[in-house]
Every structure is written in C-alpha cells, then in structure tokens.
Amino acid sequence: xxxxxxxxGFPDGGYVDGNAAxxxxxxxxxxxxxxxxxxxxxxxxxxxxxxxxxxxxxxxxLLCCPGCSGILLRLVETDGQLRLDLRGVSFLTLTRPQ
Amino acid sequence: xxTGWNVAEVIEVRQETGTARTLxxxxxxxxxxxxxxxxxxxxxxxxxxxxVRSYSVASALPGDELELTVEELADGEVSPYLVHQVAAGxxxxxxxxxxxxxxxxxxxxxPVQLIAGGSGVVPLMAMIRSHAAGxxxxxxxxxxxxxxLYSVRSPASxxxxxxxxxLARSPLLTVTYVYTREAPAGSGTRPRRxxxxxxLDAILPVSDNPAFFICGATAFVETVADWLVQAGYPAxxxxxxxxxGTGGTP
Numbered sequence: 495x496x497x498x499x500x501x502x503g504f505p506d507g508g509y510v511d512g513n514a515a516x517x518x519x520x521x522x523x524x525x526x527x528x529x530x531x532x533x534x535x536x537x538x539x540x541x542x543x544x545x546x547x548x549x550x551x552x553x554x555x556l557l558c559c560p561g562c563s564g565i566l567l568r569l570v571e572t573d574g575q576l577r578l579d580l581r582g583v584s585f586l587t588l589t590r591p592q
Numbered sequence: 593x594x595t596g597w598n599v600a601e602v603i604e605v606r607q608e609t610g611t612a613r614t615l616x617x618x619x620x621x622x623x624x625x626x627x628x629x630x631x632x633x634x635x636x637x638x639x640x641x642x643x644v645r646s647y648s649v650a651s652a653l654p655g656d657e658l659e660l661t662v663e664e665l666a667d668g669e670v671s672p673y674l675v676h677q678v679a680a681g682x683x684x685x686x687x688x689x690x691x692x693x694x695x696x697x698x699x700x701x702x703p704v705q706l707i708a709g710g711s712g713v714v715p716l717m718a719m720i721r722s723h724a725a726g727x728x729x730x731x732x733x734x735x736x737x738x739x740x741l742y743s744v745r746s747p748a749s750x751x752x753x754x755x756x757x758x759l760a761r762s763p764l765l766t767v768t769y770v771y772t773r774e775a776p777a778g779s780g781t782r783p784r785r786x787x788x789x790x791x792l793d794a795i796l797p798v799s800d801n802p803a804f805f806i807c808g809a810t811a812f813v814e815t816v817a818d819w820l821v822q823a824g825y826p827a828x829x830x831x832x833x834x835x836x837g838t839g840g841t842p
Contacts, residue, residue, distance in 0.1 A: 510810070511834045514646055516690035517632035520595055529692035544693035544831075589692070 512546035512557055518569055522578060525588040535584040536564030543567075543586075597634060600686040602678055603657070608751050612663045612711065613675045614650065619686060622656040625649055627722040628695035628715045628805065628833075631660065631688035635670055645670040648715035648807070648833075649689055650752075652722035658689065661751055663711040694805065694833045696722065701732035702803045705796045706740040707816055709808020713742055713751050715833060716805055724759050739766045739802075741794045743786045743812070746774035768794040788819040798824045803831070810834040 512528055519527040528544040539561035546557040546566055554570035559582070568579040604616040630648045645668075651659035664675040678684070696704065696719040704723070706716040719738070726734040744750045750769065760767045770790060775781045796802040804820065806813050813834045821827050 509834075511694070511832060513630070513691050513694050513833055514835075516630070516692070517644075517646065517687045520687065520690045526690070526692035529695075542693050544691075 509547035509549050509558070512542075512544040512548050514548045514550060515543070515546075515555055515557055515567075515569070518555055518571075522569070522576060523588075525591050527586070527588070529589060531587040532566065532583045533585050534559040534561060534564060534566060535582050537562035597685050597687050600684050602680055602682045602684060604680055605678065608661050609749050611675065611749070612661055612751060614659050614661045615674065615678065616651075616657060616659045617684065617686065618657050620656060622658070622689075624654045625651075625658055625689040625718075626692070626695045626697075627652050627718040629689035629691045629718075630715065631658070631686050631690070633660075633670065633674070634685040634687070635673060636685070643669045646835075648718070650714045650717050650721075652718050652725055661711070661714045661717075694807075694831050696733070696803075696805065698722065698726055698731035698733035700803065701736055703737045703796050703800045704733075704739070705802040705804050706738065707791075707795070707804065707806040707808075708740065708742045708744075709812035709816075710744060710749075711751070712806075712808030712812070712833070712835065713740075713744075715807055716740060717752055717756075719805065720756075720759060720765065724762065724765070735764070737764050737766070737796070739768070739794075739796055741768050741770065741786075741791065743770040743772060743808070745772050746783075747771065747776045748774075770794075786816070788823070791816065791819055792823055801826075801829065803829055805831050805833075807833040808835070 516528045530543050532543045533540045539559055547560055549556040556565055557567040559566055564582055566582040570577045598619055600617040600619045602615055603618050606614045608614050630646050632644050632646050634642055634644045636642045647660040647662055649658050650661045662671050662674040664671045708716050723738050756767050759765050770786045771783045772785050773783050775783045806816050813832045817830050817832055820830055
C-alpha cells in the first residue's frame with residue numbers, strides 16, 4: 495500500500511513518494527514518468543521523479559521538489575478533462591517503453 | 593501495457609492477519625508485473641462519489657493474475673470494504689500495475705537489502721517471491737543474496753509468516769524481525785523500536801554495496817534512510833516508498 499486513506503487533504507506528514515503519481519500519469523504518458531529523471535526548474539535538483547513529494551488530493555495531485563519545495567508538476571482532473579502543469583520541470587529524461 | 597481503468601475480477605480472498613486480507617485479482621490482458629509495482633483501486637458509490645487508493649502488488653505471477661494485501665485502516669473509505677466485504681466473484685476497477693522506479697530488476701546482480709515497516713512489507717514480498725521463483729533462471733539478480741529486515745508490532749500482525757519461514761531456508765534469503773509491541777512468546781526478547789545499531793547489525797555491510805528498498809510509514813522510512821546514509825551507505829542506492837500515515841514508526 496502506498497497512499498494512505500486520506501481524501502481531500504494530505505496524509506500525516508503531508509506527502510507520499512512520487513511513486514504514487516504513476517497511476518494518474520499513466521493516463522497521460524506512454525512512458526513511466528515516475529522513473530524518469532527530471533530537473534527542478536526552481537533549484538536545478540536533478541533526480542528520479544519518484545523521489546519528489548507527492549501530495550494527492552481528490553481531484554489530482556501535486557509533485558514537489560524535495561530540495562526546495564517548489565512545485566514540479568500539477569495534475570488536475572475536472573469534468574473528464576485532465577490539466578497538466580509542468581512548468582516546474584525544466585527537462586525530463588524518459589526510458590522508452592518496451 | 594494496459595492503460596486507464598480496467599475491470600478486475602476478485603478470484604480469491606485470504607485472511608492474512610486480524611486486520612489484513614489478501615485479494616487475488618484477474619485482469620484480462622495483463623501479462624505479468626514487475627516486483628514493487630502497485631495498482632490504483634477505484635470504488636464508486638451509488639451517488640457517483642469515487643475514492644481511489646493505491647495498493648502494492650504482493651505477488652510475482654507471470655500471467656493475468658496478481659495479489660494485493662490490504663491493511664484495514666479504521667477510518668478509511670476504501671480499505672474496510674476491501675478487507676471485510678469484497679468477495680470472490682466481485683469486480684473492482686483497477687488502474688495498472690504501474691511504477692517503474694521502486695522495482696527490483698533481476699538483471700541487476702547487486703545484493704538486495706529490504707527494510708519493511710508494518711504493511712510496507714507488501715511490495716518487498718513481491719521482490720522476494722520474484723527472486724525465489726527465478727533462482728534457477730539465468731539473470732544474475734536471482735543468484736544475489738536478499739535480506740529482509742521486518743519491523744512489525746507483534747507476531748500476529750506479521751504478514752506471510754509461514755511462507756517467509758519456508759523461503760528463508762534458502763541460503764539466498766535472510767529474514768530478521770524486529771517486534772515493536774509484543775515479541776514472540778518464549779523468545780526471550782523484549783519488544784522495542786528499531787534503532788540504528790540493531791539496523792546496522794542486521795543488514796548487508798557497506799562493502800557489499802547493496803541495493804536498498806525501504807517501504808513503510810513516512811516517519812519510519814525517512815528515519816531508516818537517514819541512519820543508512822549516516823552509516824556510509826550511498827544515498828543513490830536507497831529507494832523508498834513512503835505511504836504516509838502515523839503507524840509503524842521505527
């Protein structure tokens with residue numbers, strides 16, 4: 495089990511691992527974004543997206559940089575529309591799906 | 593790869609402990625899964641309200657089946673249904689298996705150190721089962737030693753006890769338990785929280801350069817990872833999966 499039973503708010507401690515974003519992001523990307531290496535546009539930290547802090551909520555999720563707390567990625571679903579804000583990631587290196 | 597939400601059939605349920613149950617699911621079209629992956633489960637109420645939770649896959653099966661072990665959280669919206677109500681023949685909406693980072697890769701020859709806090713043992717069990725099933729296979733990871741350090745409240749709350757005892761007869765798997773609330777009767781040990789000396793005594797040495805997978809509540813995972821880095825294990829060899837919550841501190 496990786497995400498706690500919290501809806502509409504953050505689990506105690508505020509976050510889970512970026513791993514938890516794999517499901518929602520699998521609806522947008524062909525490759526697994528959580529194992530991709532991303533660079534934080536705010537502080538330059540470069541690491542697997544799975545190491546980011548994931549704040550799940552009832553309509554989507556936030557991924558934040560564990561180095562500077564800046565927002566890396568925001569995914570919100572409303573009325574069947576997915577909105578993805580990737581301004582906080584200056585690049586992503588993805589492994590091609592097999 | 594299967595994408596989006598799919599309907600899985602529950603084909604078997606097994607009580608794992610007093611508060612946890614293992615569900616075996618069949619997902620048509622699934623062709624195996626990687627050890628450490630998880631699925632998202634979505635429940636929809638009659639009024640359309642939905643709740644989504646992530647559960648690690650416990651099994652290492654080649655085909656269209658997989659197993660989840662779900663711990664009941666008393667005020668949860670999803671886990672009480674999965675632990676008490678769902679029955680063989682029922683259907684569940686499932687997304688995944690997903691995740692490519694907190695995953696053991698049999699092509700990696702490195703020794704593996706697994707560290708579990710409470711129900712965090714679930715994805716690590718998938719790695720242990722995959723490793724055990726493939727020991728005669730050619731990939732170098734199957735010949736690498738595995739160790740599991742399992743911090744758990746009591747013998748009764750440990751998952752997979754008999755199976756782990758059986759698997760640990762292999763020279764390639766060592767299992768060490770730390771009991772935080774209640775030690776086994778007659779064991780002569782006292783319950784206590786995991787501390788750094790106990791941790792470092794039980795795990796593979798720095799010189800083995802093991803790959804670490806740590807899973808548990810956030811406080812447990814972060815404390816253990818800090819101890820490892822302070823002891824000289826490289827941070828880039830440590831993969832963590834924090835599932836939040838307050839339970840299972842070391």
